[in-house]
Amino acid sequence: MSTLAENSNRRNDTISKLFGFFDDSNKLLFSVLLIACLAGGLFISGLLVAAVGGSPTKVLSSLIEGSFQTPGAFGRTLIEAVPLLLVSVGVIVSFKAGHYNIGTEGQVAIGALFATVVALQTPGPGWLVATLAVVAGFAGGAFWSGIAVAAYLWRRVDVMISTLLLTFIAPNVVLFAVSKDYLLLDTTDSNTRLASQSERIPSEKRLMEFEVFGQEIHLGFVAAIIISLLVTALLGKSVWGLRVRLLGSNFLTAKRYGVTQHREGATALLISGGFSGLAGGMIVMGSAFRLQNHIANDFGWDGLLSAIVARLSGYLALISSVFFAALRTGSSFLAATGVSRTITSVIQGLMVIAALMPAALLVVIYRSDSGKRIFKSGKKGELE
Amino acid sequence: MTDSPNVLELVSVTKKFGSLVACDAVEFAVPEGEIVGLLGQNGAGKSTLMNIVMGLYQPDSGKILVQGKEEKIRSPKHAAELGVAMVHQHFSVIDALTVWESVCLGDKLVRKRYDPKAVIEEVFSLAEKYGLEVNPHSRISELTPGQRQRVEILKCLRRDPRVLILDEPTSVLTDEESIKFFDVVQRVVEDEGRAAVLISHKLDEILYATKKVVIMRDGLVIERFETEKAEAGLLAEAMVGRKVSLRSRGSAFGVKDNLGNSTVEKLPDAHEIQKMPERTKDYSQPILRIENVSCTDNTGRQLNSFDLDVSAGEVLGITGAEGNGQSVLADILSSLLKIDSGKIYLDEKLVSTGIPGLMSESGIAVIPEDRxxxxxxxxxxxxxxxxxxxxxxxxxxxxxxxxxxxxxxxxxxxxxxxxxxxxxxxxxxxxxxxxxxxxxxxxxxxxPKVLVAVQPTRGLDVGAIEFMVEQIKLAATSGLAVLLISTEIGEVLELSDRLVVMHRGHNQLELSRNDFDIESIGMAMAGESI
Structure with missing residues (x-):
């Protein structure tokens, strides 16, 4: 085994330990720790709010008000959750395959670019164009992660690094596209100052909107839920899913049974990028309706974090993405409380740490003298 | 009753985990100047017992006497203060550090500073005193397993312990290194009035190094022997609690002439060989045929124009010193490596190499060396x-x-x-x-049609070895072609119908069962042509 492979295997091991998806030695203890950590994270958030002179309860209530209670807020939150969920599912697929695609932000932007091009340039019935556009979004994201895949397969360039670096290129590609009149720059009368943006997506080509319980949502919401449930089920129950997880767990064993980086590894990364791109497509076609260079607007990063908070479970990602979306929509209501809206970023960060904490804590507990006395007895197969 | 006082004594120590009794009223004493063997299968309670001594567990009942004084050992640190030190099965030294750094790691510091000169000096003098040659300035990562073991024991000795607990200390050592290791331990213990506990499931080293041996099974002390009066077969039976078949016993003992057990004793005698299941199959129709294969893996290990064939129902043993191409052969048959030249046939059909999954699909099953x-x-x-x-x-x-x-x-x-x-x-x-x-x-x-078993019994206890050996025999009798790749000559001799000695990627020597001869095998392993 080459040193490179060894190193990446060792790192994978560290990362998977951190996620601790894999310690089923004491589920109860783990759940208790997780809940305690999340609660602790929220508590520290409250302390921080108090420290800057705000009122934790007021901040909480305005966050809830802004994300769920005001008219239409719930719908807006759900619409924000769509790209977050899609990004999360993509991240989960690649992480399970042992590849750490952290370039989702860039893939979202390129997905949005592809979707915009198709939406603006393709004639035809609105629903068809909208569908083609989001599919193009998928293709765009897959293309962007595909660059990292190619570099990995060709020269074993570390995926974590290449996807990250590609993220810094993506918004500039988009900026280039929306600032040249021969490309996507909006040259209609409405954009007299020639701001760097594309034309608006005509309303008949947008994702179909409808109302449920008084909340406006669009078709992408339904699609995102179906897709993420489907992918999660496939990861768990299909041959493909098992092969992907096998690759992530031990690539040499995988190779013995015909699972390769060229097939399963590359596919997982392409799908992962594709879902981020699909998220970008949904943003353009469902809520932004035009392309700007900062179209990704942290959806990629937040989706990545949301996947981590969901501890790489596709089902939990349904919840965590709504939570992250609520922080995004609710933050605009913080102005009235006198607390900076950036507090939501701090909360996000604390939640990520809280989600990763239990695995580390378990190690600490198992290593401590009293922990050994109490818990090791439950860990069978280690008694010798 | 012994004349020398007990340095460490456990009196009726019991430890339960839930309903499982890991140690049941265990009496265990280590007299000054002696090495006491602690023998038992995985799960017999050896490690639990030693963890109690090290202060990792507290006993539910019973007491521990250190140098005649009752002590409640609270933690490994406390154990160290009382003069109990452990040399672990897995190395606890850190790759990135140098030898002297590793040795003083964990020291109590004077004014928060290490004193490299003093430590290096000390390492030198200790190394000289005990014949543990090791350069204090080397990085741990550059050391061989044997040298690492030396660092471990230096680290221990530097703290001047009364009792050394050696937990399977030789599992990664070569025979030669093992002997050196035990020589040092014996000197330390006998000449300096220390004591040691040797936990092991290698019978030969227990016989070689200890004065007394205590056998545990299911948390109970089953037998105590004066080592002189003990015999390997007796020990094995006491350990497993039933008669162990000769073959698996052979693998468990290992063949280590120089550890005091003669090899010849452990070979099945002619009578035994005849009793083996009749194998009337025709071995001239090979299932797996390897022709003139050359291949280099990325660590530089090689196969050079290697030829081999294995027939259905046959166990072909492949032995040789480690690193002579056995792992390359195993990797090829695991679809992990592509050959540079040559041909591999399975059932007369050419098989491509290096195609992930193909070997497994074609019917070559592999039990890898490192699962x-x-x-x-x-x-x-x-x-x-x-x-x-x-x-x-x-x-x-x-x-x-x-x-x-x-x-x-x-x-x-x-x-x-x-x-x-x-x-x-x-x-x-x-x-x-x-x-x-x-x-x-x-x-x-x-x-599968072919079973490749690579070091199948390494690191297993007697019961598990017996299982493996049974499976290999069964596989052959059920008509599989079995390729047994192992450096344990005993195991190969016991199980194989034919054996091949590999040297530098060559097929150095091939013998059929009737011609098995330790001397020529040894010479072939050393690269001599026969």
């Missing part, structure tokens, strides 16, 4: 690990059928007596022996 490296996926469940080579059969439309999987998996778990809480348990939470059983189960269940 954690290429034999399993620790983060997947037991069930998932068991079906890796049967995904097509157990699924329809790409979805794994729960029913088919469950019945298949529970069948295997039952057949191979895998002890798991449930099939959904994570593989990494199984014990080593059960993990190995799972690997064997998975490989054999695919109805």
């Amino acid at each position: 954690h490296e290429s034999g399993c996926a620790l983060d997947l469940t037991v069930a998932e690990n068991l079906i890796l080579n049967r995904l097509d059969k157990l699924s329809s439309w790409g979805i794994i059928s729960k029913e088919k999987r469950n019945s298949y998996v529970s069948g295997l778990i039952k057949k191979y007596d895998v002890k798991a809480f449930s099939a959904g348990q994570l593989f990494k939470n199984l014990s080593g022996g059960n993990q190995q059983k799972c690997v064997v189960a998975r490989e054999l269940a695919a109805e």
